[in-house]
Amino acid sequence: MTMTLxxxxxxxxxxxxxxxxxxxxxxxxxxxxSAAVAASARSANLARVDSVLARADVQQRLTDLGVSPQAAxxxxxxxxxxxxxxxxxxxxxxxAGGDVLAVIGIVFIVLMxxxxxxxxxIFKKV
Numbered sequence: 329m330t331m332t333l334x335x336x337x338x339x340x341x342x343x344x345x346x347x348x349x350x351x352x353x354x355x356x357x358x359x360x361x362s363a364a365v366a367a368s369a370r371s372a373n374l375a376r377v378d379s380v381l382a383r384a385d386v387q388q389r390l391t392d393l394g395v396s397p398q399a400a401x402x403x404x405x406x407x408x409x410x411x412x413x414x415x416x417x418x419x420x421x422x423x424a425g426g427d428v429l430a431v432i433g434i435v436f437i438v439l440m441x442x443x444x445x446x447x448x449x450i451f452k453k454v
Contacts, residue, residue, distance in 0.1 A: 370409050373416035377404045380419050380431060389432045395439065403439060403448055411438070 378401060380386060387397040407415065418434050442448045 366409060370412060373409075373412045374405060376416045376419060377412065381435075386431060386435075389429075390435065393432070393436060400435060400439070403442060406442075406447065407438070 381390075381397060381401050381404065390397050390400050404412070404415070415434065415438060419431060439448070
């Protein structure tokens with residue numbers, strides 16, 4: 329190769345690298361109150377669900393059903409805001425220290441809904 333051809337290739341390659349790594353400008357905007365409240369409510373609901381999923385008896389029952397506790401926490405985090413709020417409300421209405429099977433049943437129903445809609449793939453299809 330001639331020297332000018334090499335320099336041309338190097339120049340084009342260098343320009344491509346520089347163009348590829350130029351950072352995009354940052355954008356900032358104000359958040360309205362409803363968006364801030366929704367984010368706060370989501371984090372509170374997720375904390376309630378995580379506290380129930382962190383209990384040893386719930387983790388044991390999930391393991392018995394073939395669902396890892398970490399996968400259940402990941403699925404709970406993937407729920408929409410309305411599904412998460414509904415789920416957290418049902419957990420609060422469950423008898424205190426009582427019907428663990430109801431809580432696990434709710435988790436199982438949510439997992440089944442997500443499975444049937446194709447969001448997750450817990451139950452492997454043969």
